Amino acid sequence: MTNAFGRDALLDAFDRIGRAAVQAGTKLQIVVYGGSALMLASNFRFATEEVHISELPNPLPDWLARTVRDIAKQNHWDGDWFSGVGFHLSPLADRAADHLEFGTFPRDGTPPGLMVSVPSAEYLLALKLKAMRVTDPLRGEAERLDVLNLMRVVGISTPDEAIALLSRYFPISAASTEKQLFLLRNMSPEGGADAPQYPR
Amino acid sequence: MRPNTLAEAIEAISAGARHDVVLAGFVDTFDLATTNEERYGSIEHEPRLTGDQRLDALVGALAEYLAKQRRLGRVPPWAGDPARRLASPWFTTASPTDAMREYLTFASPAEFASRNIFTEERPLRRARGPRPAEK
Numbered sequence: 535m536t537n538a539f540g541r542d543a544l545l546d547a548f549d550r551i552g553r554a555a556v557q558a559g560t561k562l563q564i565v566v567y568g569g570s571a572l573m574l575a576s577n578f579r580f581a582t583e584e585v586h587i588s589e590l591p592n593p594l595p596d597w598l599a600r601t602v603r604d605i606a607k608q609n610h611w612d613g614d615w616f617s618g619v620g621f622h623l624s625p626l627a628d629r630a631a632d633h634l635e636f637g638t639f640p641r642d643g644t645p646p647g648l649m650v651s652v653p654s655a656e657y658l659l660a661l662k663l664k665a666m667r668v669t670d671p672l673r674g675e676a677e678r679l680d681v682l683n684l685m686r687v688v689g690i691s692t693p694d695e696a697i698a699l700l701s702r703y704f705p706i707s708a709a710s711t712e713k714q715l716f717l718l719r720n721m722s723p724e725g726g727a728d729a730p731q732y733p734r
Numbered sequence: 735m736r737p738n739t740l741a742e743a744i745e746a747i748s749a750g751a752r753h754d755v756v757l758a759g760f761v762d763t764f765d766l767a768t769t770n771e772e773r774y775g776s777i778e779h780e781p782r783l784t785g786d787q788r789l790d791a792l793v794g795a796l797a798e799y800l801a802k803q804r805r806l807g808r809v810p811p812w813a814g815d816p817a818r819r820l821a822s823p824w825f826t827t828a829s830p831t832d833a834m835r836e837y838l839t840f841a842s843p844a845e846f847a848s849r850n851i852f853t854e855e856r857p858l859r860r861a862r863g864p865r866p867a868e869k
Contacts, residue, residue, distance in 0.1 A: 612735055612736050671795075672753075672858060673754060675754075721827060722830075724828065
């Protein structure tokens with residue numbers, strides 16, 4: 535998407551998918567990761583340019599592919615806006631303990647067709663630490679603020695604590711963390727939210 | 735919608751869209767292209783200079799870096815224009831410490847460092863990742 539899309543637009547899209555699922559006589563459960571999870575469930579991220587979803591059926595059933603396409607057309611989003619996760623998730627992440635139910639859709643009290651979960655703050659922080667894109671020329675500043683805010687949310691104040699968290703989810707990555715430690719020690723601590731919350 | 739070309743991306747930025755979002759979208763366009771011809775076509779035409787010296791240099795670095803990463807075999811000539819180089823160094827992080835400056839100086843790929851942009855060793859990583867290389 536040329537323009538980042540916001541929370542309300544994504545919630546409306548989920549409403550439509552939920553209604554379409556009901557009409558198709560089914561229920562869909564998805565987990566939303568990355569910036570879109572933060573945008574949905576935090577009080578410190580207000581836009582994202584991509585939605586990463588796990589547990590999508592592959593290929594998408596006709597009713598879902600059609601709905602996703604219609605939403606894209608109406609909102610001028612790219613056709614693949616509702617896309618699978620392109621990064622490695624943790625095999626150690628627990629479906630219940632490391633994820634939170636964000637909500638069911640549609641939100642109008644009619645029977646739900648879509649259940650959306652997001653990763654816990656700890657798991658999301660571990661994913662951010664694994665990628666550690668805080669000095670990227672395009673997304674670095676947003677990533678740095680995400681890491682700072684998530685560290686505050688989970689009560690982590692030192693680089694060593696952050697690496698310990700990373701090792702809980704990604705023990706192989708945590709075996710070689712010189713880069714992460716260096717960046718955590720040297721990145722600016724400025725600019726985080728006053729009272730970051732996730733979930734809000 | 736994602737910009738189809740780097741020149742289109744700069745037009746969108748000039749019209750007020752966020753440069754990080756638009757350029758990230760362009761990297762997706764480039765990565766999702768099905769042929770190297772298509773990839774080169776997306777960077778071939780020079781984006782207009784914006785007057786934002788960092789952005790103009792970053793766009794030159796981005797074009798050369800993507801072309802070399804994907805082994806297109808050619809870099810668009812405009813990317814080497816002197817206007818695509820910064821007069822003073824830009825470290826792509828807020829309030830860099832001396833240690834961070836040193837780190838980024840050594841980590842930065844040549845396509846960025848040669849333009850006085852000092853960034854991480856694998857910039858422009860996208861969660862989506864590129865399509866497999868063309869045979």
